[in-house]
Amino acid sequence: MSSEPIAAEVLAVIVALVNGEPCVLSLPDAPRLPAGPVLPGHRSLQTAVRAWVEEQTGLSVGYLEQLYTFADRDRDGSGTRTISVSYLGLVRGLTPRAGRWRGWYELFPWEDRRGSDDSGATLVPALKAWAGEAAVRTRRQRCAITFGLDGRPWQPDLALQRYEVLYEAGLVPESPVSSSRSAAQAGTRMDGDHRRVLATGVARLRAKIQYRPVVFELMPAQFTLGQLQACVEALAGQPVHTQNFRRLVEQQHLVEPTGEHAGTGGRPARLYRFRREVLAERQVAGTKLPSVRAR
Amino acid sequence: MSSEPIAAEVLAVIVALVNGEPCVLSLPDAPRLPAGPVLPGHRSLQTAVRAWVEEQTGLSVGYLEQLYTFADRDRDGSGTRTISVSYLGLVRGLTPRAGRWRGWYELFPWEDRRGSDDSGATLVPALKAWAGEAAVRTRRQRCAITFGLDGRPWQPDLALQRYEVLYEAGLVPESPVSSSRSAAQAGTRMDGDHRRVLATGVARLRAKIQYRPVVFELMPAQFTLGQLQACVEALAGQPVHTQNFRRLVEQQHLVEPTGEHAGTGGRPARLYRFRREVLAERQVAGTKLPSVRAR
C-alpha cells in the first residue's frame, strides 16, 4: 500500500462552562484549537488527544468522543495531505494552565437566542439579499430551514448548516467569497477551518443533550435544578420551559437530592447530584418506529 | 510535524437489499469490506471511497456518509499505523460486477428478531453464564440492556454494543478470549475487525432510519407500502405495527401515489414514489427539549 505522504493529527474541541457561559478551549496566543500529530507513543487516537491537550493547555480531559474526520487535500496549504481526526471533550469548569477559554457566542453570535429577539437583526436581511440573488428556490428554502425564517422553527442543532450557509454567502470573514456585504454580526474568526470544526462540535453537543445525559459532564458535583436548566439553555442557545424541564428531569430519575440547599437570592433551592447509575441504564431513550410486541 | 510513518485507508460498508434481505458488499473472494489507500489523486475521502468501491466491485455508490475512524496501533499487524476512515453507503439493489453481497443476518444471526422467538435460544444461556462468572453486577446489567433481558426492551440500534459484549464474552470466533463456550450462534466472521466496522454501520443505519428518510435510498423508484415496511423491518430486524407505520408514513408526507398498482398475490397495492422535496424540508424531526416561544 504505497500511498502519498500523509500526516495524521488530532484536533480537540474542549467545552466547559465558565461563569455559566459555554466556552471552547483554544491556545493562549492564537484562536486555534489544541491539536497535534499522532505519535508512535500514542496507543490510540483518544490517547493522542488527551496528551496534546494536556501538553498544550495543562488540562486533563474527562469525557471525550470522536467528532468527524477531515481530509480534504491541502487543507493547510502544505504539500502533503493532513488527516485531522476531531474530538469533542467536556470538562467541568476549571482554569487551564496555559489555554484560554473563548465564548461560543462571541464566535457564533447568531447562535444565541436566549436574550431579546433582535438576534437576527443585521444577519437576516443580509441572508435574504443573498437568497434573493439567485432565482433558485432552494437557496431561499435552505436559509428558511436553517435560520427558522418564514414561520419555521429555530433548530439549535443546525449550527453547522447555519455556519455553512454564512460561509457560502460570504457573511463570515474567512469566507473565500470575499463579500461587500456587511459582516457585522459574523463573530470572531479562528485559524484555518477551526471555526467549522467548532460548529460541528456545537451541533453535535446540542443534538446529544436531547437523548443522552451528557450535560452532567459540565456540571459540578452538586447543583440546583435552576443551574442545570441554565446550563442546558446556554448549550442550546434557547430558553427552556421551566416546569416541563423539571418534570422531564425528575421523571427520568436523572438526579437525586443531596439533602442540602443553596441560597440563590430567592427561596433556597434543593441541591441535587447526578445519578451515575443511569449512564448504564440510559441506553434507553425513545425509538420512534412503531414496534410491535408479537405478530 | 514529523510524526510516525502512517498509512491512511478508507473502508466501505455498502448496504443494499438483495431479494428483500439487507446485505453488505464484500470482496468476491474473501469476507472483507472494500478498502484502499488514500491516493494523491483523490480530492476527498468520499472520492477515495467511491473510487475504490468502483474499482474493486464495479459498483457506483449513491448515498454515502462518514461512519467512524479507527486507528489503534498495529490494527493490521504491520509496523506502521493505519488510520481507517470508514463510510456507510446505500445503493438500490443491483448486481455488482465483481463484489459479493453477504446477508447481515448470516453475519449477525442474533440481530434478526423478525421471525419466531427462538432467536436467543443458544446465545442467551451462554451470555448468562458469562455474566454469572464475575460477581460484578455491571456485566449482568450490560447483557440485560443490550440483549433486552429481564423484561427490558430489545433495542435494534445497540447492534455494536451487542457485538462488543459477544466479543468480550468469547462468543464470536474472532475473539481473543478463545473460549470453550459453544459459539454455535455466532455467525460468519470477516477479516480483521471488519465485522466490528459492519456492526457500527448496522447500528448507525438503524438509528438513522428513525429520524431521517434514508430508507428510500434502498428502495426502487416505485414501491408499495408493504414493500417499504418490509424494508424497514429488514433493517431494524424487528416487526413493525402495520397500521401505525402507514399512518406515520402518510402523515409525514414522505410518499405520493403514482397512480399505478402492483399485484402481489392479494389485493393489488397502490404504488408510491418518494417525495424528494422532503429531503430539504425534513431537517425537521423532533427535538426533545421543552422549548418555549417567549419568556
Added chain:
DNA sequence: GTAATAGTGTCTTTCAGACAGTATGAC
C-alpha cells in the same frame, strides 16, 4: 366460497406544552 394482502376508522393511553397557583427566602 377461502386465503391473502391492502387499506380505513376509531378508541385509549401516554406525554409534551402550557397555565395557575403555592412556598420560602432576602430586603
Added chain:
DNA sequence: GTCATACTGTCTGAAAGACACTATTAC
C-alpha cells in the same frame, strides 16, 4: 409588606399503540 426564585398541581391537545372492520385480488 414586595420582589425573586423555587416548587406543585392540573388542563389540553397531539401523538403512539392497539383493535376492529372493509376492500379487492387469486384460487
